[in-house]
Amino acid sequence: MNFVIDGIRYFVETCGKGHPLLVLHGFTGDHSTWTPFYKQWAQHSTLYALDIVGHGKTDSPADVEDYQILRAAEDLHRFLEQNQIEKTDVLGYSMGGRLALTFAIQYPEKVRRLILESASPGLETAEERHERVQKDEQLALFIRNEGIEAFVEYWENIPLFASQKLLSTEKQRELRRQRLTNLPHGLANSLLGMGTGSQPSWWEQLGKLPNSTLLITGSIDKKFCMIAEQMRAKMKNAKWITVENCGHAIHVEKPEKFGTIVSEFLSNL
Known part of the structure; x- marks a missing residue:
């Protein structure tokens, strides 16, 4: 299904029966990230798998302002309002996790349970944010100048995804095929508007979150394990699984x- 907010056409795939579950993919991903889980999760939830702006079948507008994470969170809120969804569970991976956290902080009354996979509240200092913005600007320029194939080749080989080299050849090809469906300017604008450096830092807001939260990290991903440990220490009602x-x-x-x-x-209430 599609929905339109301020001229931006969003794509969302839905299935299942039960309490709403909004699932948000990572950078370069799309709704198909969650397809392998539809059968299992549809037994207890009504899934809404959305393509974030600049990704998949959702529009990739030219204006970077349309990609700001606060704007994206507001659009999620308006989607829930349009579909008369009073309260939802939210699951987000990496970039989608940062958006899920932003949404929960901005609209805590709309979230029942929050699941953050390899996610961060952002960077704590202005210096860190400035440095990250510069790096994201350089990478966005690379995407625009070199094209989607060159970028995906680079992205697949960053240290963050080294463990994915152990996946089957077919699974790696499947991931590449999906990443290549994105538009270069959509990914570039996503970096500029929704990157870790450009988003607000939510570290000081974590203690105010009333929602029951699950943090999930992989043991090899030491950086995000450390972030999750620090997040759990600040949150009132958070569980961390590695x-x-x-x-x-x-x-x-x-x-x-x-x-x-x-x-x-989600089932253990």
């Missing part, structure tokens, strides 16, 4: 384990 022998994308590397963790968290 999946052994797994990197940044737990849902890709250990899908059966990941699917079960999510189902158990």
Whole structure:
């Protein structure tokens, strides 16, 4: 299905019966990130798998302002309002996790349970944010100048995804095929508008979150394990699970384990 907010056409795939579950993919991903889990999660939830602006079948507007994370969170709120959804569970991976957290902080009354996979509240200091913005600007320029194929080749080989080299050849090809469906200017603008450096820092807001929250990280992903540990210490009602022998994308590397963790968290009320 499609919905339009301020001229931007969003794509969302829905299935299942039960309490609403909004699922948000990572940078370069799309709604198909969650397809392997539809059958399992649809038993207890009504899934809404949305393509974030600049990704998949959702529009990729020219104006970077349309990609700001606060604007994206507001659009999620308006989607829920349009569909008369009073309260939803929200699951987000990496970039989608930052958006999920932003949404929960801006609209806590709309969130029942929050699941953050390899996600961050942003950078704490202005210096860190400035440095990251510069790096994201350089990468956005690379995408625009070199094209989607060159960027995907680069992206697949960054250290964050090193453990994905252990996946089957077919699975790696499947990930590449999906990434290549994105538009260069959509990904570039996403980096500029929704990158870790450009978003607000939510560290000081974590203690105010009333929602029951699950943090999931992979044991190989030391950076995000450290972030999750620091987040849990600041949050009132958070649980942290680390999946052994797994990197940044737990849902890709250990899908059966990941699917079960999510189902158990959402079903254990």
